[in-house]
Amino acid sequence: MAPQGGVVVAAIALPFLGAALVPLLYRLFGRVGGRLDEEGVGYVGAGVALTSFALVVSQVGEAGVVSFSWIPSLDVALRLQVDGLAVLFALLASGIGVCIFTYAARYMHGKDNLGRFFGTLLAFMGSILGVAFAADLVVLFVFWELTSVCSFVLIGYYTDDDESRYSARMAMLVTVGGGLCLLVAVAMLAIGAEAAFGARTFDLAAMLAEPEAMRAALETKGLFLPAMGLLVVAAAAKSAQVPLHFWLPRAMVAPTPVSAFLHSATMVKVGVYVLGRTRPLFVGEEWTLLVATLGLVTMAVGALLAVLATDIKELLAYSTASHLGLMVAGFGLGSHYGAEAGAFHLFNHALFKAALFLVAGIVAHEVGTRDIDELGGLWRDLPVTALITGVTALSMAGIPPFGGFYSKEILFEATWEAAAHDGGATWLFPALAVFASIFTVVYSLRFLWLFVGDRPEGTTVAHRPSPLLVAPAALLAVLVAVTSVVPDLAIDAVVNDAAAATAVHDVEIHAALPTHVTPPVAMSAVAVGGGVAAFRVVEDVRTAIGRVHAGLHAVHPEAVYDRLLSVTETASASLGPLVHNGLVRTYVSWALIASSALALAGYASATVAIPSLSTEVPVTIVLVLGVAVLAAIATTRAEAHVTGVLTLGILGFMVAIFYILASGPDLALTQLIVETLVLLIFLLVIEQMPAFYGELDRRIAARDAVVSLFVGATATVTVLVAAPSADRPLSDTARYYVDSAVPEGGGANVVNVILTDFRALDTLGESIVIAVAALSVLVLLAMRGRGEVR
């Protein structure tokens, strides 16, 4: 059945509309006063999320593309695709959104700038819905970047916190930097589409409909691997894959509802989602090698770091990275099991991780600390929360019969299948998966132990959490429980369709408790058994991991990021003074160097030959020019300004003599007059200047010498190249003037005749201009000291 375009657009547009109105509502409620202003906007947000959720639910089971024209010339359009994957992702975003808004309304009670907070959160949700339904690469990119911008604002919400500012920018730079990779990949795909379909298009749905043609086109253009690589880098940055995972734990300085929503359930999943979406286009050996390895390594590294964490939100953050790795690995593996694992875990993880974050928020809110060592035995004070944690943490650990077990089991199946099929180094896949899962169990139990056992001394629980804080987490836990008991409910509703959208094979998800021993079941057994065993000696394990972690300090991505930033900043700081020190002479020398370089490049590219020099130069000319050169050298070495100017004068007069010797007396006359004037002006100006500037820096002098030699050489080459060769005949114009100078102008000096006779009107005009300028100067001088009016 075809989807209804209006409904989908409304689902996406409503949150944005809400984002625009919420700040106004906030002011309005503030004026009304009472409880309304404190929490009202949060519930408005929840209402908007619920409406979007309902709209998305109405599209379950439908498939198709709706399109609205945007930029026809490039075939960019607002294309929205409805299929299983899109609906699953949109349902998660809006559904969890409802829980988060309800929770946040209470959690953020009494904080500042709530209008901005809820507005951004709504805009964020709209962007996620946009990503989910986007079937046009440009639209996808627009919404993708919007999620980064919203996340920047939300992470920076606690403005008085130093770390918050640092982290907000880090998240922004990493994810948007990744986004730029996506942009290039988008451009490459568009070029591939141009080759495949004969017209430039950004229609992702069309590309996915013809994966074979697209692949062939991209491969012939040599863009297949670059496009795939860039897309994976973008997804890795967004979905916190190693080594770009470091921003995610940092982002945990955001308020807890934001962490729960953005950094567990939605934004970080965008990368995974796009990998799943484009999977049919790229899946193959290279894809598996790159994506599955990336995912499994992240899964392991994230799990290890989560075990090492000391803060409950940090633990959850690293665990998120690890689980994202699991989904990426799933989508990376080529078999249908891979697609199933990715899609199913996408669903499971969103439910249990959002709930766990909300639990972390409750704990921090009621106990006042997030330090794991200071927490324990909370079940006495927070029984309902403890129950929620029990269900969700065990699902996270992948312990049967909880929901997380089923999807992890399918991943094991997929890695085993890949290894059995390809053999060799691919046996590392199942090994890595089991290794990571052992530590997943360890940190899940660590989190669960917050509630079990004895309470450390000095920890007090302020009061029972408000039901409004617990209810959203409880709702999510109930959903986890339902999925655990009847997994087919979710699978049939939407997950199977979602997996099918990412797969190239037929998909049929089976989720049931194992009845006989298969390799994946054995892997699960090893993971759970090993995890429980390791948890008994958890402190030793942590010390060991900590030692390795500290030993690798120099290559921590965060250290690399900081170093990269500081190197760039240093480079920028030194670039400024080098090219831009505020002195006009520096600018002039750069401009001259550049002009000379441009000129030489011009000659080089035109491959002009330098004409050979005639050797017959009269001795007198050599003598005169020799004196000029000596004078030039003497000028640079003159002690006092006056000496310098006078020696410069010698140079000028030598040039004048040269003109006389080269039979150009009129030029010589001009040169003499100019030279004398310049000398006089110089002498007048020198009076006003300091006699001593400072010591000469030899390096600067040497640099200036090189620059002047370079510019001089260019000038020489230019004269040689541009001067007409002696044997070239006169042009028609020149011939005309030479022939008619004497008969028509009555003068033998052709230049003079042109100026005073042939082009006399031009000369008159120029004279008038000079006269007018002189008059203006006179007027200005006369009016000096008084305005125009007085």
Added chain:
Amino acid sequence: MALGTLPNEAAILPMAIFGITAVALFLYDTIEPDSTNSEMLAGISVLGSLSALGVTGWYLVAGTGQPETEGAIRIFDDALVVDGMSLFFTALIASVVTLVVLASYDYVKDQEKQAEYYSLLLLAATGMATMSAANSLVTGFIALELSSLPSYALVAYLKDNKGSVEAGLKYFLIGALSSAVLAYGISLVYAATGSLQFEAVAAVLADGEAIEAPGVLGLGVMMVIGGFAYKTASVPFHFWAPEAYEGAPAPIAGFLSSASKAAGFVLAFRVFTVAFGGPAGEAAILETVDWVVAFQILAVATMTVGNFAALKQEKVKRMLAYSSVGHAGYVLIALAALTEGADHQLVLGSGMAHLLVYGFMNTGAFMFIALTEHWGVGREFEDFNGLSQEAPFAAAAMSIFLFSLAGLPLGGGFFSKFYLLMASINGGVALLAVALVVNSAVSLYYYTRVVKAMWVEEPNGDLEIESYPTGLYAAIAIAAVATVLLLPGFGIVIDTAQMAAGMLV
């Protein structure tokens, strides 16, 4: 003809309106010298620029000088041409001038010599609009000087401010040097081809035999590139830009970095696609001197120097100045990607569209700087701390400008940059694409510094904002709305730009 009952000369009406407005302001000043009636002066100026914008818009809609009527309108022996390109840029310049005048109303309200200020502004605009229609090297040069000379004076307008005067002088000195380079280049091109009119130059070049001295022509082309690099503030002739922008009154800085740059580019587009390129001349000129490669080098150098230098600036205005240099580098892609086999219409059109979007977002950003100068909050990043608490609307608008400048899809800046990326890939110049992407990432770093200061940091000490000037706020609001609307409405812009580009290439 294409104008219905109007004579062909009416096609230059927008330029004429700018000029007439400038003269009207002079007249007003003669009748009432030293007037401080800002409402009147700014009113006349806005009326002038809006009429120019209106007439240009009418021509664009009516198809004047465009293929759907009778093609380009040529006047004064082909010295001027009114076509899609000239109308596109005249509209851009008129929009920027309107914003600048609105902002200037508050900025120069308490200054002397306001009539001179506004008339110089409109004279410069006349020059820029003429540049967009110049169809000969000599009209181009004269128009360029007409736009430059008032600009020098405008930069130094704050006579009692040392920075302003120093900036004006430096701008003038470098400008004089660069004009000399350009004039020399033009004379060499004339020497080699015997013509100054673009199509005539192209015709000579197409007939390869007719070139008298290839070396002279090559040198001339290179010198012309140098001259345009100065006007568009491209490396290595950009030195005036950061200092002139920093010292100039902020509205003038916005004017120079948006409109003046656009005018420089439109002339460069015309010279290089019509005179030194085009279907006829291309082969011959590329044998003589491959200017596409020269532009590739310039583009990469300009982007990189501009963005990396902006990274570590302490003053926001200077950072914007360097970012403006970086953006000149992005637009240079429009010439650098004109390789053989590229879709020239796409390449040139994307550069034009970027200039238009840039005209709004960059002018808007400088208007915000003008606002902070009006408030006297200081010039460094730290001084912007917590501005969002006092002025949330202006801070939100500034954030939109900056994100759009960085190429994030909050405004049209995303699409124009994306088109430039497509153009680089289409031209087969991977280096340009890489430089564009890397530099965009770098630029994000310093743009977010401002956003972070405004929204995330706590205000230092007592930040008190007393007034909310109407003119500046109106300018910022218009620019912000335009920047945002250019995201959904980019289709119209790019279609117009490509249509205009298609008339040249």
